[in-house]
Amino acid sequence: MRLSPAVRMSEYFLPTLRETPSEAEIVSHRLMLRAGMVRQESAGIYSWLPLGYRVLRKIEQIVREEMDAIGCHEVLMPTLQSADLWRRSGRYDDYGKEMLRLQDRHEREMLYGPTNEEMITDIFREHAKSYKDVPRMMYHIQWKFRDEVRPRFGVMRGREFLMKDGYSFDLTAEEGRISYNKQFVAYLRLYARMGLQAIPMAADTGPIGGDMSHEFIILAETGESQVWCDSDLLNLDLLNAKIDHRDADQMSDVIGKVTSYYAATDEQHDQAKFESEVPEDRRLSARGIEVGHIFFFGDKYSTPLGAKVQTKDGQTVPVQSGSYGVGVSRLAGAIIEASHDENGIVWPEPVAPFKVALINLRSGDSACDAACDDLYAKLQEAGIEVIYDDREERAGVKFADMELIGIPWQIIVGPKGLANGVVELKSRASGEKVELSADSALAKLAE
């Protein structure tokens, strides 16, 4: 994946809106439309415009890197699947109207995949025969479709959505726990890298039972569910915790520590337990957005689909599996919910569409143009992603647009500053502005 390192706004397709389209209610949806990130094509289905698509790919890439880091390997499965595969697991009839069903020209029954447990299990089944073929983990990042009765909240609850779903295959449930823990640890890191505080919360494990299902929740006023947790969870430094995914004991310790704090969604919440376990000043009750869900389900699919391997002593056993989802497109909205102000989006740097916004306050002025052209070239040389506002617009328009689209750093170049040999460097998040030479600004951004 490579994103264009630099764009000029005079050439960029960035349809920002001054007013909010009436269909958008929550802040992330409003801002995504106003910032020209997405366009709604139909209820719960969106086109991703250049700016939005950059963000989506940044999120995707972080997820990809953290999956690769734990030895989970990327594949790509199709969006369309055959009904037969789903009949074998029994889910074709169970899934209900959320599954989009269609027919090809030969009247074969197909479906637009809402998830891929069947398919990945079938892929694994064909080639894995021995205990030497496990453990294995695979994931893909693909568009899914769930025909929600009521899509809403923009990309946060669309019908079509981009999702990372990973799957693990192990010989035993005990070994499955290690795979589960690897994913757990990767999740802690990937959310932290996006600038999010994602809190793992115990989730319903259904008929499988046990303690191997967690939802990852980020707190935001517009969250869809009520959550309760120990506020100390928000102080854990997960990004800098060095965790070796090959050290099962260490992973188990870290996860044990993280999950020892009280944290529950409304389905799992126990008020009495909450009050007895958490000191009053640390009791946090808030709204949350689910941005990931990991789940161990044993042989739920391997048995009906016949995914079996032979053990050392010659027995044939079904593999033990888990699935691990991250809502990639949802995260684009969720991050905005967690990071915005009255002027627009405030992107955390790792997912920002560009690191720097270069603002020419007087396009057409030879000194301003020359200074900006020079900075634009040098930023590119330094490998710093930049969006350059070279449009013939008034200063106010340029400031407002850059605040709206939330680029972390602005370099403001105007005739007044240039007369004194300075430009301004402004932080979107803090609003802090400093005057310095163009070279110092570059040096600061290159740090």
Add this chain to the structure above:
RNA sequence: CGGGGCGUAGCGCAGCCUGGUAGCGCAUCUGCUUUGGGAGCAGAGGGUCGUUGGUUCGAAUCCAGCCGCCCCGACCA
């Protein structure tokens, strides 16, 4: 799927009650003046009023069907 609401220019809206073939703000285009936080003046372009049918001399407006979208609820990454 239950309840509610809305479809009029790219966006936000008025007009509908009380029928006479469409208007405002922003955006867009042209010119002049401006130029460090969404400029001013003058002019211009842009609409089969969601759609189909009905009532009527005449429908954005009244009536019916259909389609689309949004909100609340139940359900979900």
